[in-house]
Amino acid sequence: MKSLLAFAACCMTVFSFGNVPGEEPHNANPIIPGYYADPSIVSYEGKHYIYATIDPWGGEQLSCWESSDFKNWTLNLLNWPTKTACTSPTSMGAMVWAPSVIEGTDGMFYMHVSVGSEIWVGVAEHPLGPWENPLGDQPMISADFEREYHMIDAQAFIDDDGSAYLYWGSGWNWVNGRCYAAKLAPDMASFDGEVKDLTPTHYFEAPVMLKKDERYYLMYSDGKTTIDTYQVHYAIGASPLGPFAEASNSPILVTDHSKNVSSPGHHTVFEEGGQHYILYHRHNVPFEPVHRQICVDELNFTGDGLIDSVSPTHEGPALVAGRLENRSPFSSTVSASSSLNNHTAPEHATDNNYATRWEAAIGDTQPTIQQSFDSVVTVTRQEILPEFGWKDQFFILEHSRDGGTWSTLVDFSSSPANGSPIVIEEAVDCRYLRIRYTLTGKENEPALLEWLVF
Template identity: 30%
Template sequence: MDLITFLLLLSSVLPVKDSTPLLLADPTIFTWEGKHYAYGTNGANANLGIPVYTSTDLVHWTDKGFALKKGEAFGERGFWAPQVFRHGKKFYMAYTANESIAIAVSDHPEGPFRQQLHRRLPGSSRQIDPFVFFEEGKAWLYHVRVDSGNRIFTGQLNDDLTDFVPGTLQECIRAGTGWENTNGASWPVAEGPTVIKKDGRYYLFYSCNDFRNIDYAVGIAEADSPQGPFRRIPQNPVISRHNTGANGSGHGDVLFSEGKWYYVFHIHFDEKKVGPRRTVLMEMKWNDALPEVLPATFRRLRAVRE
């Protein structure tokens, strides 16, 4: 085959549009009717809203614009760390804005997510990084309270998901020493909660250290109840630069799709620069009733714009 023929053949199989790195920090992936929807913090454009990308294979992603736009729901700045879930016949997005938590609603996972009343969940301190978990008809909101450090709490939400049920708020995790605070910071950080239930046990995935720290990493705690108490597993951290090869590996979400478990998370842009943070994916398996990531499956996600 001569060079010209080879180049023509190559051009016929390459995508028409160039792909670029998927740059979602604090990412989450929601799956509905065979399609995957990725959301996250939009880096330099985090004051505009929450973007969404779609895929049918977890490999090729398409930029679909904003799922939630500033002005259509609570918040003027800092749209961070969303989670999307289905409840009844609607789709909901729990997200951070103005360092508060709000929940918007849509008829479709692509959005638009809106609020009739632009309001946040009540709280006595700054609240970020929401994750809603349903158990026996009750909705538990795992989140971070920015008070004497970034500490992870949970509390039961009322039926319309607008406030906490009195008396249900409970602290789950606060950062300790060792890998959870490698710089010995006076403001320890535990954040980015995700909770799953498997075989009757509850697993809380969380991230520690400031996200700008190269040692930002993911640990797991387990419990017999959605309220805890949560016990750290001895294998922590389960995801870090030491098994991903990338600085700042953390703050993501668990995905189960077509019989496989995954963790989607962000890493630093490169070894010298933190942002914009890149979105990556790793497979997990269950070993002796505990999740274990598979470093050989680590891959950086890429996207095209329609």
Template identity: 35%
Template structure:
């Protein structure tokens, strides 16, 4: 049996990325509809195992993603499929990865059973490599029935410091914990002879996740409805892996400026550090389809007393992953290459995020690469379309003609202010806009004294992005921070 010490040695071999404040290369951090992410550190890579967010009948497989730096992710398709599980037909959900005994285990739910008369529940598959292929380990569900009212879905597996493994699971508003034997494919029992112990905290709906830190056990779970905007994550702390777990607070919820339906989380703590990230799925603001769920991660911190403050969903993109997931273009040609977002020459091509910020600080590095026009930041934009000024919102840009310009668009252009400044093509400039109420300030390089300081209350909220006019440009290190 692999010892805890051996596991720690393997974990510590993983690279240690910087203490990112969020997904620096942008959320969603991988392409495609996925939900319910769980995480693992295997050898020198970080792994994410999610649910494929499709209709039940299409959920017949699981993909995985791995990364050496939490920036660039490699997709590993079909790590588990129903072809390798005789009893699983559809609704394959919430994979839970763990390594033990020199092998890789993947726990999953299948068939979305509605009663004990149906075949399905929680299964366990095993592989010799993190990327699989995983095959059914026991030829039947590990947990195949409702116990204490808990639907057998949404499992999480945790190995304590003493080597005892536990499985946490449950839908329909009930959560159970059971012991796993050292073979990881059978259930043990507690001292009183019971196999299952109910641990349901107040407000619990589904998606339990166990974390241990500084001798304390953290149970996290999802509340609200998974198709609605109120989906969220709450937590409890206890001195034992079996509780009792008393709800303390909600730590992740929708942000009307960033995304809705944020829930079903896991936690990645970088080995050898106290840096933790909460991985979860969320729904973009413009999406109404319940299955339009995408993967994201943000920094999660702890107070000195061990409690967890609410997580802030941040908006950043440094384009180091050379993709533009989450961006939508309106005219022009756009590519992510060399760690920058490059716009070919056009008369008003723009690219926007699916956000809705009001009072915020907008930052980007802007390099005008050619042309006599300008390039910069779009903010508080609505009704975007292809066309030079085809949107309603504001724009601040810099031009090699020697100006910093601020104006508003409403299918036409109204200049609000312009000031002289030396702008050399090919030179990177840091552009910042502070928009609070009707106050609009534009900074270039010097972030203490604004180049432009004016007022205009025409537009109050909308999407953020970048734009060129009669120019080509490169953008980098975009960030939007609510004020």
């Protein structure tokens, strides 16, 4: 027995935190566990739904995160759109990107989404669907609309009089693009009038329309998301179709190296409790192109009708303050078979910060991560948040009283778990818990954002 424990001790390495801004425990930004971009949000019947691109560079489908308190989110994968369902004779190779979801005046939900460098439209009675394409198997805006520019990043806006508008467009190869807009017909899937070119100064992509006090704010992103030049600009007009002039204090959200905030952009704006918020993506900590994460901060206005500069935070606004802080009633020491680098220490799996993670070293053929408690505790629930919640997770969750004899609590070695969080509600008395990964490699990277024990 002693030889087994000695072997385990030599294989389990304990790491310490660095002092990188953004890695402090209990940070609330990013608010979503994992790598996602291009967020859109709707609220319905007391719940919030965030739709987002799966990073890196999109996936076969979209992610949709659901929450009742804006602090704890559950991953849903939608029936539509998918790359397979949204491919036409004119489609290009781009994956499923940049959803925009809005509740129509008829109570239905409408999604405008980019697939294959084309704009597709879906409709559903509920934010989680099922979704269907009212145009059958055709895009709403074909890549042939204008081959010199990218037909992506559509966003719908409904004015106070019930009129709806669509804004879209991007550039190619990081050369600035065009912003197109048109009034939508009542079906939200066709146009009621001609398409206009509204392109303001410094426009690359991701248009967002915001109205306040009879002013129309056309917000958008400029720069290159794979480096640190991506940022949020805006222009002001007197009508939803412009013309628009860039504001004097634009851009309002930019990279801040002193805070370790890089390339914020492709956002949306929403209001909650009388306060406006900006929901956007920025790069993970430390910078690893292209792994973007979704954050939220306050959006305010100046007395002369401008949008105030946004101060990006890791702590997050009051809306998300205290997320997960001190939720676990147990104190534990976390160790692992290996760690990829100093930024992926095992303690990051229990620090209540989605900007950090534990990840096993490349070449670790028997990756494990373990929580050791001060004494025997009664565990009734565990929440496991993998780095990539949309991938299948192959592992065995084990428990022990003495650290030498282990028993299986749940076995996902042949039938994988998926989603985020992976919830385990099997009661057990133990002093040690261990996740032992059974299938590793590109399709099952052993890595955790959080492992919560109750």
